[in-house]
Amino acid sequence: MILTVTLNTALDLTYRVPGLTPHASHRVTEVTERPGGKGINVARVLSALGHEVTVTGFAGGATGRAVRDGLTGLPRLVDALLPVTGATRRTIAVVDEHTGDTTQLNEPGPLITPAEWNAFQEAYEDLLAGGVSAVALCGSLPPGVPVGAYAGLVRAARAAAVPVLLDTSGEPLRRAVAARPDLIKPNADELAELTGSHEPLRATRDARRRGARAVVASLGAEGLLAVTAEGRWRAAPPARVRGNPTGAGDSAVAGLLSGLAERLPWPDRLARAVALSAATVLAPVAGEYDQRAYEELLSRVTVTAEADAA
Amino acid sequence: MILTVTLNTALDLTYRVPGLTPHASHRVTEVTERPGGKGINVARVLSALGHEVTVTGFAGGATGRAVRDGLTGLPRLVDALLPVTGATRRTIAVVDEHTGDTTQLNEPGPLITPAEWNAFQEAYEDLLAGGVSAVALCGSLPPGVPVGAYAGLVRAARAAAVPVLLDTSGEPLRRAVAARPDLIKPNADELAELTGSHEPLRATRDARRRGARAVVASLGAEGLLAVTAEGRWRAAPPARVRGNPTGAGDSAVAGLLSGLAERLPWPDRLARAVALSAATVLAPVAGEYDQRAYEELLSRVTVTAEADAA
Numbered sequence: 114m115i116l117t118v119t120l121n122t123a124l125d126l127t128y129r130v131p132g133l134t135p136h137a138s139h140r141v142t143e144v145t146e147r148p149g150g151k152g153i154n155v156a157r158v159l160s161a162l163g164h165e166v167t168v169t170g171f172a173g174g175a176t177g178r179a180v181r182d183g184l185t186g187l188p189r190l191v192d193a194l195l196p197v198t199g200a201t202r203r204t205i206a207v208v209d210e211h212t213g214d215t216t217q218l219n220e221p222g223p224l225i226t227p228a229e230w231n232a233f234q235e236a237y238e239d240l241l242a243g244g245v246s247a248v249a250l251c252g253s254l255p256p257g258v259p260v261g262a263y264a265g266l267v268r269a270a271r272a273a274a275v276p277v278l279l280d281t282s283g284e285p286l287r288r289a290v291a292a293r294p295d296l297i298k299p300n301a302d303e304l305a306e307l308t309g310s311h312e313p314l315r316a317t318r319d320a321r322r323r324g325a326r327a328v329v330a331s332l333g334a335e336g337l338l339a340v341t342a343e344g345r346w347r348a349a350p351p352a353r354v355r356g357n358p359t360g361a362g363d364s365a366v367a368g369l370l371s372g373l374a375e376r377l378p379w380p381d382r383l384a385r386a387v388a389l390s391a392a393t394v395l396a397p398v399a400g401e402y403d404q405r406a407y408e409e410l411l412s413r414v415t416v417t418a419e420a421d422a423a
Numbered sequence: 424m425i426l427t428v429t430l431n432t433a434l435d436l437t438y439r440v441p442g443l444t445p446h447a448s449h450r451v452t453e454v455t456e457r458p459g460g461k462g463i464n465v466a467r468v469l470s471a472l473g474h475e476v477t478v479t480g481f482a483g484g485a486t487g488r489a490v491r492d493g494l495t496g497l498p499r500l501v502d503a504l505l506p507v508t509g510a511t512r513r514t515i516a517v518v519d520e521h522t523g524d525t526t527q528l529n530e531p532g533p534l535i536t537p538a539e540w541n542a543f544q545e546a547y548e549d550l551l552a553g554g555v556s557a558v559a560l561c562g563s564l565p566p567g568v569p570v571g572a573y574a575g576l577v578r579a580a581r582a583a584a585v586p587v588l589l590d591t592s593g594e595p596l597r598r599a600v601a602a603r604p605d606l607i608k609p610n611a612d613e614l615a616e617l618t619g620s621h622e623p624l625r626a627t628r629d630a631r632r633r634g635a636r637a638v639v640a641s642l643g644a645e646g647l648l649a650v651t652a653e654g655r656w657r658a659a660p661p662a663r664v665r666g667n668p669t670g671a672g673d674s675a676v677a678g679l680l681s682g683l684a685e686r687l688p689w690p691d692r693l694a695r696a697v698a699l700s701a702a703t704v705l706a707p708v709a710g711e712y713d714q715r716a717y718e719e720l721l722s723r724v725t726v727t728a729e730a731d732a733a
Contacts, residue, residue: 126513128528133445135519138527175492179485203436205515207528209445217448218438218517 114191115159115374116240116248116275118266119152119170120233121222121255122194124179127206127399133216142210145398148183149204151251151280151363154400158367158389160190161402164374167191169240171233171255173223174200193240195233199223202255206359206399215359222255230258237266241273246374249278249366250294254285263289270294276373279325280366282306290324296373297325298366304330313338329369329386331362336387336414341379344418348383350391351413360400364389380416387414424501425469425684426550426558426585428576429462429480430543431532431565432504434489437516437709443526452520457710458493459514461561461590461673464710468677468699470500471712474684477501479550481543481565483533484510503550505543509533512565516669516709525669532565540568547576551583556684559588559676560604564595573599580604586683589635590676592616600634606683607635608676614640623648639679639696641672646697646724651689654728658693660701661723670710674703690726697724 129143148157152170159166172180172194180201184192202220209216225233241248248270250263263285270277271293279286279294282303290297290307297320301313307323310316317328317340327341336349368389372382391414392407393400439453458467462480469476482490482504490511494502512530519526535543551558558580560573573595580587581603589596589604592613600607600617607630611623617633620626627638627650637651646659678699682692701724702717703710 128530130528133526135443135445135526136522136524139529141528141530144530175485175489178488182485205528212446214446216443216445218440218451218515219449220438220451220454 114165114167114243114245115370116167116169116245117152117156117159118237118248118250119150119168119252120225120258120262121202121253122148122150122153122170122172122177122180123202123204123220123222124176125149125204125206125400127208129208129210132211133207133209146179146183147400148180149400151366152249153180153184154360154363155249155251155367155370156190157187158364158402159371160187161404162367162371163189164371165189165191167193167240169193169195169233169237171195171197171223171225171229172201173197176203177201193236195229195236197223197225197229199225222253225255225257227257230262234265234269238269238273241270241275245273245275247276247278247370249280249370250289251280251363251366253281260284261288264292267292267294278366278370278373280362290320293324293326296327296329296369298329298331298362298369300331300362301333304328314340329365329383331365331390337365337383339379339383343379346380346383346416346418348380348387348414348416350387350410351415354391354394356394356396357399358394361390361393363400364393364402380418383416384411384414424475424477424553424555425680426477426479426555427462427466427469428547428558428560429460429478429562430535430568430572431512431563432458432460432463432480432482432487432490433512433514433530433532434486435459435514435516435710437518439518439520442521443517443519456489456493458490459710461676462559463490463494464670464673465559465561465677465680466500467497468674468712469681470497471714472677472681473499474681475499475501477503477550479503479505479543479547481505481507481533481535481539482511483507486513487511503546505539505546507533507535507539509535532563535565535567537567540572544575544579548579548583551580551585555583555585557586557588557680559590559680560599561590561673561676563591570594571598574602577602577604588676588680588683590672600630603634603636606637606639606679608639608641608672608679610641610672611643614638624650639675639693641675641700643668647675647693649689649693653689656690656693656726656728658690658697658724658726660697660720661725664701664704666704666706667709668704671700671703673710674699674712690728693726694721694724
C-alpha cells in the first residue's frame, strides 16, 4: 500500500464566470467541487493507476465532510484522515470563460492544536508499521503545525524503512531536506528558493548535498531532470503539450511513487511521471489525467542518461 | 410568529485579501462564514429585535448543513428549512483590504425537483395555518422552481389571511405583484425594471396599480418612500450614514415586518425600517446591525406625510 500525507487538505472549488471584473457582482455559471490538497490529488491518480492507496492528514468541519464524501467513490483508496475541530480550507479557482485564465483564492486552513498534531504523529507511525511500500508528504502546512513537521515525518519513515518522497516548498522543505528524504520533487522556483541557484543542474546537485538522496526537478514543458545515486537522466514529452497545467506536478509525483512501489528502474519511473504529467495537462478537467493520452505518451517519452561530469 | 421564506438560501462567505488581481493567486487572510439568503438575514434581525421567527425554504448538502448549524444559536428562531438533494449555494464576497471594495461571486443554487417544490408548498401551507402574524417571501428562485412560484405563495398567504411582504426582483416579482401582495419593498432599480419608470413616485404608484397593496421603495441614502392605502410618507435618516450597505435592505424588511406584526401605524414602521437600515450600514460586520446606533437613530428618523396629489 502507498501512503500519502496531506496535512492541509482542501475542498477544491472551480467557478466558471463569463468574465471576472474586480468590484463587480458575478453569477457563477458552473460550480465543480472535489477533494484536494496535493497528497489527495496524488492518491487519486494512484488509485486510477491501480494501486492500493491510503490518504491521511486532517479533515474537519462541513468542508472536511465534503472532502471525505468525495473520496468514498474512489477504488482502492482508504480514507485515514484524522478529524480535527477546525474546518478544512477551501480553494477557489475562478475561470474566466472569455480568456480561459484562472484567478485563485486559497483559504489558509484550520488551526491545528498541539493535541491534534500529536495524535497525527502517532497515527502516522501506526500506518507506517502496517506495510507501506512508499510514503509521500505533500503540500503546505496548516496553521499550528510546526515548521519542522516534515523533517520529523521523514525521520519516522526512515526509521520504519519506508521510502519517503517529499513535495513541499519554503522553510518546511529546507528543514525536511536535512532529514535525508529518499526523493524530493521541487519545481524550478522551489529549487531556486532552496538552493539560491536558478541553474537547474547546479541547484539539483546542491539539493542532494543538503540531504536529499535523489532529486527530480520538474522543469515545466522541458520535463524532468533526475539526479540520483544510480545516475542522472532527463525525461521529456515527445512534443510540447498545451492545456491546463493544474495538477501536472501531482501527477508526476504519482508516477514517481507508482514506479518506486513497483521497484521499476529510474528511466521507467521518469517515463511514467512525464507521461502522466502531460496527460494531465491535456485532460479537459483540471487535475484529472487522460488515460488514452497517458498510454499513448508512455512509449514516446524520451529519457536520456547523462554522464556525470561532477 | 413571523415566517420568512428563503427558497435560495446561501452559505455567505467573506474573504479578505490584500488586493484582488485577476489571473493571480491569492492567500485569503481571513474567512468568515454565516447563513445567508435574504429571508434568513431578515429573520436574524427579527430574532435580535425580540420576535419569534420561523425560517423556511430549502437546505441541502454540506453547505446546507453549515447553514442550519449557523442558525442553531439564534434566540427565538425556529429552523423549518426543508432538506433537498442538491447542495445549498455559496456566495463569496471578496473584500480588497487596500481599497475596501468588494467583488461578489454568487453560485446559482441547487436544482429543485418538482417533488421537492410540491413538498415545500404543502409545508408552507401548514406553517401558515399554525398562527403566523406575517410572512415575508425573499430573494431569488433556485433553478427548478417555477417563475410563478411567488405568485402562488402570495395567494396561499392571502387565502390564510396572513399579511404577506414580497422582496424579490425581475419576472418572479412581476408575476407575484399581480397576485396582490400586501407589501412589496423594491429598490429603485427593481422598481424601474417592474414599471419601466425611473421616477420613484410615478413607478411606486404604477406598482400599486399592478396589484401591490402597498409599496415601500428603498431609495438608498434618501431613505424610504411608502405609498399605501392609508397615506403616503417619506422616511429618511437624520444624516447620511457611511459604511457597508450589505444587508441594509434586509434590515429594512425586518423593520417593516416587525412593525406590521406589532400593528404599529405606518410612520412608526417606516422609522423602524430606516433606523435598522442605517444601523446596518454603520455596523462593522456586514449584514449585522449596531443596536446602540439603532436605538439612537430611531427617534431621529424624519417621517413626512405627503399629500396625495394623484
